[in-house]
Amino acid sequence: MGKDTEEWLTAQQCATRTGLSIRALRLYEQRGLISPRRTTKDWRLYGRSEIERLHEIVALKAFGLSLKDIGALLSGQVTDLGRALDTQRHALEARLRQAETGLRAIDVLRQRFDKGESISTEDLLGLIHTMEGAPETEAATGWARYEQARPRVATSLSHNQMADLEGAWQFADGLVVRTKLVEGKLHFCPPGQPAYRLWAEAPDRFFIKGLPVQVSFTRREGAVVGLNHHQDGGVETAVPIDSASAALAETTLAQRITEQQPLAASAAAIRGVIATHGAADPDFDNLAPALKRLAEEQRDHMAAVLASLGPLQSLDFTRVSDTGLDIFIANFAQGRLEIGIGFAPSGKISTLYFT
DNA sequence: CTTCTAACA
C-alpha cells in the first residue's frame, strides 16, 4: 500500500468536497468533532480520515442529531446505535403525531372558515401552539431517554473526589434520599429501597448498574449544591439538607407508610386531573412545573386513553407506596387504571403516574 | 489570492 500517497485538502477544497462551509469546518473543529493537522503556517489540512468523519457528521446531522449528540457518538462514548435508532424513531413518531393533531386543528378551523364563522386570534394562537410546541421537547426527551439508557463504562474516583458527596438531599416533592460512603464506595439510598451502588463515569457523575438511572452532582465554587437524579428522559434536582431535617422527613414518611392512609387532597386531585384531561381546553395549573411540561406533552395521548376508558365510576385507595405516593385504582366503564399521586410542599401535584 | 483568528449579526 502506498504510504505517502494520501491527499491533503485545504479548507476550501475540503469544504467543496463535503458540501460544508469553511465556517462549519472550523465550528466542528472547535466542538472537537474533527482535528485536522496544520502546516507550519497554521493552514488546516484535511486527510482521508477527516473527510470520512465529516461525511458521518453530515449524515448524523441530517438524521436530526445535534452537534453535541454527534460529538458524544463519535467520541466512542456511545456504542449502541440500535437504541439510538429506536429513540430517533420515537422522536419522529412524536413529530408525526404532532403534525396530525396540527392538521386536525387546521381542518376544524377551515370548516368554520368555510361556513363563514369567525376565527379569533386566540384560535390561531392555539393552532400555532399545537404546531410548534411539543416536537422539540419530545425529541429532546427522546434523546435524553436514550442518553440515560446507553451503556456506560465505570471509572474509579479517588476518595477525595467522593468525600463531600455524602449527605442527605431533598427533592421538590419533599422526598428525602441519602448518599453514603460504604467502604469507600458511594451509595444512593432512596427511602424504602435497598441502597444502590453508584458507579462513577466521571467526577460528580454516576450511574446505577442495570437501571437507566444516573445521579450527578452540581457544584458552585467547588461546593456541592445539588444532586440530580436522571431518569425517564428527565432530571429531578435535590438540594442538600441537614441530618435533622432529613431524619424528620424520613420518620414522617415511615409513619405514612405504616398508617397507609391517603392524604386528604389525593382523591379530589386525581378526579380533577381526569376531568381536566377530558376537557377540550386542559388546564394544568395545579401541576408542579416539571410535571406540567410532561402533561402538556402527553395531553393528546392521555385524552385518547381516558376517552377510550369512558366515564370514571369509582376511585379506590389501595396503598401508600415506598416513596410516599398515594396509589389508587380508578375504575372506568371500559377498564381500570392504577394511579399514583404525590404532592410538592407547595401543595401542587408533583408526581402522577397512570399504569 | 487564500487562510488565519476574533468578534459581531
Place this chain on the structure above:
DNA sequence: TGTTAGTA
C-alpha cells in the same frame, strides 16, 4: 452559520 476586518 454567515460576514467582516486585519494579518501572514
